[in-house]
Amino acid sequence: MSSTPAVxxxxxxxxxxxxxGAFLGWTMDAFDYFIVVLVYAEVGKDLGVSLTTMALLTTATLVMRPVGALVFGLWADRVGRRTPLVVDVLFYSVVGFLCAFAPxxxxxxxxxxxxxIGMGGEWGLGAALAMEKxxxxxxGFFSGVLQQGYSTGYLLAAVAYYLIDPHLGWRGMFAVSIVPGLLALFVRTRVRESAAWEQTRERVALTRTTPGQVFRNPLVLRRFVYLVLLMTAxxxxxxxxxxxxxxxxxxxxxxSADSAIGIAVIYNVGAIIGxxxxxxxxxxxxxxxxIVGCSLLGLPVLYLFTxxxxxxxxxxxxxxxxxxVQGAWGVIPAHLTELSPDEIRGFYPGVTYQLGNLFASLNLYLQEDIAAGHGYPxxxxxxxxxxxxxxxGLAAVGTERRGAVFGAGAGAAAVDVRGSGASSPDRG
Known part of the structure; x- marks a missing residue:
């Protein structure tokens, strides 16, 4: 592990x-996702559906994200990052726009x-390309900024709710979501392919190593399970x-709705700074x-929060x-890509992240169910x-590869794909 100085x-x-492009893509994803969070009570009244049932809309998105991470991630490891990312952004922009017309x-x-599916493909590919570049x-710095595209999207959704919802309602909110998506698409078309992926492709061609061989390595498999647990938490x-x-x-x-939006703006500013x-x-x-410091400090803050x-x-x-919370999350793009083998970096971080989302997908449903009987606090x-x-706890017992070199064959995985072990100390 390298403790690279912050030059x-x-x-x-x-x-x-x-x-x-990665930042805008992730911002767009979060913008559309949090539109649902902000308007699902309004949509429920309009469509005649209870709040508990409406909460399944967020569950639906979270459940399908691993599918997108798998499909687009495998594609990106085969043909490069650029084309799958462009297709992915176009796909989720159109689908998000169509939500405005749901009868x-x-x-x-x-x-x-x-x-x-589109949201699941975006994070892993965008993070891999950005961190490789x-x-x-x-x-570390760019990891923190990149991950806060999520909070920026939430912040923009809150502002859009304040400006658009009173005039155009929830359907207008979904309709405008196509604008940042098309902007991200424009930026992505101007990006060259990842040099780390090109180096890895050349090495794989010489060694005839398959992604399956890399993934089946015991160290890579153990780390995969560990990262899924970490991302679930x-x-x-x-x-x-x-x-x-x-x-x-x-x-x-x-x-009031205005006061709630004002608070949402304040805590998303905190998220971006953190x-x-x-x-x-x-x-x-x-x-x-x-990660350990942020999560433990969150315990005393929970009293004020609730x-x-x-x-x-x-x-x-x-x-x-x-x-x-978002201070801890700011570490994740760098952390997961550094722990990912070169040969499957399009697939590995995105799928571990999104499987964690899958296993956490009932969070809103569970919280609404508890709140119905015991209150929101x-x-x-x-x-x-x-x-x-x-x-x-999971972060404390894990490992890290801060400053890992991408594309050189001794980066994130640091393993012999034939199963002979690790080339550097690694616990997870």
């Missing part, structure tokens, strides 16, 4: 385009299933602090200990919680305390 290197135009809940549910010495933490919160503010505390600062800090203090009743204290608690506390502890 500032300027990005080339191609590196900037790759990173910008009933069934059609909307099917469209959200399809959207999940940016300098290793600044990978991470997604419970993220969705557990975000998805039900707007409804908690409006239905549980009686805040992810950027702590992602950069992980370049010095390590990926694992950044028990406060005034606007000011709720805003403070939610700001601090998202600063820490109980729903948040009962689900988040064990999750924060799990994130800290």
């Amino acid at each position: 500032r290197e300027r990005l080339t135009p191609d590196q900037r385009n790759a990173f910008t 009933n809940f069934t059609v909307l549910f099917v469209l959200r299933l399809l959207y999940g 940016v300098p290793a010495s600044r990978r 991470f997604n419970w933490m993220s969705h557990g602090t975000q998805d039900v919160y707007p409804t908690f503010l409006k239905e549980g505390l009686g805040f 992810g950027t600062l702590l992602g950069a800090a992980s370049q010095r203090i390590g990926r694992r200990w950044t 028990q406060s009743t005034t606007f000011g204290m709720i805003a403070l608690g939610s700001f601090l919680m998202q600063f820490l 109980a729903a948040l506390v009962w689900t988040l305390v064990p999750v924060l502890l799990c994130v800290a």
